[in-house]
Amino acid sequence: MLETPEQSAAGRFDTILIANRGEIAVRIQRACRELGLKTVAICSEADREAPYGSTADSLLCIGPSSAAKSYLNQDAILLAARLAGAGAIHPGYGFLSENAAFASAAEKAGLTFIGPTSSSIATMGDKISAKRAMMAAGVPCVPGPDTALPDDPATIERIALEIGYPVIIKAAGGGGGRGMRVVPKADVLHEAIALTREEARKAFGSPSLYMEKFLEHPRHIEIQVICDDHGNAVWLGHRDCSMQRRHQKVVEEAPAAGIVPDIIQPVGMACVQACLQIGYRGVGTFEFLYEDGAFYFIEMNTRLQVEHPVTEMTSGVDIVQAQIKAAQGHVLDLNQGDVTCEGHSFECRINAEDPDSFLPSAGVVTHLALPTGPGIRVDTHIHAGYKVSPYYDSLIAKLIVHAPTRAEAMARMREALAGTEVEGISTNIPFLRALFEDGAFAQGETDIHYLEQWLKLRRAA
Numbered sequence: 416m417l418e419t420p421e422q423s424a425a426g427r428f429d430t431i432l433i434a435n436r437g438e439i440a441v442r443i444q445r446a447c448r449e450l451g452l453k454t455v456a457i458c459s460e461a462d463r464e465a466p467y468g469s470t471a472d473s474l475l476c477i478g479p480s481s482a483a484k485s486y487l488n489q490d491a492i493l494l495a496a497r498l499a500g501a502g503a504i505h506p507g508y509g510f511l512s513e514n515a516a517f518a519s520a521a522e523k524a525g526l527t528f529i530g531p532t533s534s535s536i537a538t539m540g541d542k543i544s545a546k547r548a549m550m551a552a553g554v555p556c557v558p559g560p561d562t563a564l565p566d567d568p569a570t571i572e573r574i575a576l577e578i579g580y581p582v583i584i585k586a587a588g589g590g591g592g593r594g595m596r597v598v599p600k601a602d603v604l605h606e607a608i609a610l611t612r613e614e615a616r617k618a619f620g621s622p623s624l625y626m627e628k629f630l631e632h633p634r635h636i637e638i639q640v641i642c643d644d645h646g647n648a649v650w651l652g653h654r655d656c657s658m659q660r661r662h663q664k665v666v667e668e669a670p671a672a673g674i675v676p677d678i679i680q681p682v683g684m685a686c687v688q689a690c691l692q693i694g695y696r697g698v699g700t701f702e703f704l705y706e707d708g709a710f711y712f713i714e715m716n717t718r719l720q721v722e723h724p725v726t727e728m729t730s731g732v733d734i735v736q737a738q739i740k741a742a743q744g745h746v747l748d749l750n751q752g753d754v755t756c757e758g759h760s761f762e763c764r765i766n767a768e769d770p771d772s773f774l775p776s777a778g779v780v781t782h783l784a785l786p787t788g789p790g791i792r793v794d795t796h797i798h799a800g801y802k803v804s805p806y807y808d809s810l811i812a813k814l815i816v817h818a819p820t821r822a823e824a825m826a827r828m829r830e831a832l833a834g835t836e837v838e839g840i841s842t843n844i845p846f847l848r849a850l851f852e853d854g855a856f857a858q859g860e861t862d863i864h865y866l867e868q869w870l871k872l873r874r875a876a
C-alpha cells in the first residue's frame with residue numbers, strides 16, 4: 416500500500432483477518448478487495464466448506480463448530496492472524512466485535528483492531544457509563560439516573576417513584592435484547608430486580624443494573640456516525656428499526672419516516688459532539704427511542720451494524736470501506752456538508768426459521784432464487800446446496816432495496832420478496848411478504864410494539 420501524507424504510521428496494514436463468518440464476512444471481503452487489501456478468513460469445522468472461505472486470500476480453520484471454541488476463541492484468532500501475516504482484524508458484528516479485552520489483546524499483539532479503541536468499547540459497552548458519557552456530551556437520554564442501582568430497597572423504591580411507573584430495569588452489560596424487565600407498578604419492583612440481576616449475572620457476568628423510564632409507544636431511531644483519528648466526525652443520517660420481535664430488528668429503513676430535519680439535526684450534531692468528546696474512531700451507531708417528538712439515547716453500538724446497508728443506499732457512502740480507511744489512519748474524506756440522503760431504502764433480514772413459530776431451521780438449501788433489478792441488493796453467503804448449520808445466528812441473507820420514495824421502495828421490496836425463493840429449509844419470507852402488504856406499516860411511523868401486535872392478530876385470525 417502506498418502511504419499517503421495524511422495517513423498515520425499506526426494503522427499501516429495490507430492484510431486483514433476477518434474474525435467473523437456468513438454474510439458479513441462476504442461483505443467485508445468485498446470492501447477489502449476494492450481497497451486492494453488481502454483477506455484472511457477463519458472458519459469453524461462446521462463452516463469448512465462455506466464459500467466465504469474460498470473467496471478469501473487464505474483460510475484458517477480455528478476450532479470446532481461451537482462458537483465459544485471458534486469465533487469467540489480469542490487466542491486462536493490472534494494466532495491465526497500471526498500465522499497468516501495479517502496486520503489488522505475486522506471483527507464484523509456479533510462475536511468479538513464489542514469485546515474490549517479482545518480489541519486490547521489485538522492491539523498488544525501489534526494488530527490494528529478495525530473499530531474504536533478498547534477504552535471507547537469499554538465505556539460504551541457498559542450502558543451506565545455510556546449514558547453518563549452521553550449526558551455529559553449533551554445527548555438527550557431516557558429519564559433515570561446514570562448510576563447503578565444500589566442494594567438498599569428503600570432507595571430503589573424512591574428512584575422508581577422519582578422516574579414514575581412504568582419503569583424498565585436493564586442490565587448494564589446487556590445486549591441482544593436480553594437483560595431487561597418492565598415494571599408496571601411498585602408491588603412487583605423488587606421481584607423484577609432480583610430476577611433481572613440473576614439473569615444479568617449469568618448471561619453477562621455482571622449483576623450491575625440500572626433503571627429508566629419505560630417509554631410505552633416509542634419508535635427505535637438510530638444515527639450512524641463515522642469518525643477518523645484526526646478529530647473529524649460526521650453523521651450519515653438516520654434509520655428506523657422499530658420493526659422488532661423480542662427486541663430483535665427484523666426490517667430496517669432509512670431515512671426514518673416523518674422525521675423532519677429540524678428535529679433530527681440537533682440530535683445528529685450532539686452525536687458528532689459526543690464522538691469528538693470521547694475520542695471515538697471508526698463507525699458507530701447511536702440508538703434512540705423517539706416518542707412524542709423527543710429523542711432519548713438508549714445505547715451506542717461501537718461496531719458495524721447488520722442494517723448498515725440502508726444507510727449506504729441513501730448516503731452513497733461505503734461504510735465498510737470508510738471504517739477500514741479510518742483504521743488505516745486516513746483523514747475522513749467527507750464533511751458534514753457533503754452528506755446527503757437520497758431516496759428511501761428498506762432491508763429485510765431473511766432468517767432460516769419457521770415463519771410461524773420462529774424456531775430456527777437448519778438443513779440444506781435445495782433451491783435458491785435471488786431477485787435482481789434496479790435498486791435491489793442482496794447481501795448473502797448462501798447458495799443452492801449450502802448447509803445452514805444450527806450452531807450460529809439464523810440470518811441467511813439481507814434483502815435491500817432503494818427507490819426515490821418510501822412508497823416506491825415498499826413496492827420494490829414486495830417485488831424483491833416475490834422473486835426470492837429458498838427451498839429445503841424454512842424461512843421467514845412468507846411473513847415478510849405479508850408484512851409488506853400491511854396498511855399501517857405502509858403509512859409509516861409505527862412503534863416498536865407494532866410487529867408483535869400484528870403477529871398476535873395474524874395468529875388469532
Ligand code: ADP
Nearest residue numbers: 589590591592593628629630635662713714863
Ligand atoms: P440491547 O443492547 O439488548 O439491544 P437496547 O438498550 O438497545 O438493548 O434496547 C433494545 C430494545 O429494547 C429497544 O429497541 C426497545 O425496543 C426496548 N427498550 C429499551 N429501553 C427501553 C425503554 N426505556 N423504554 C421502552 N423500551 C425500551
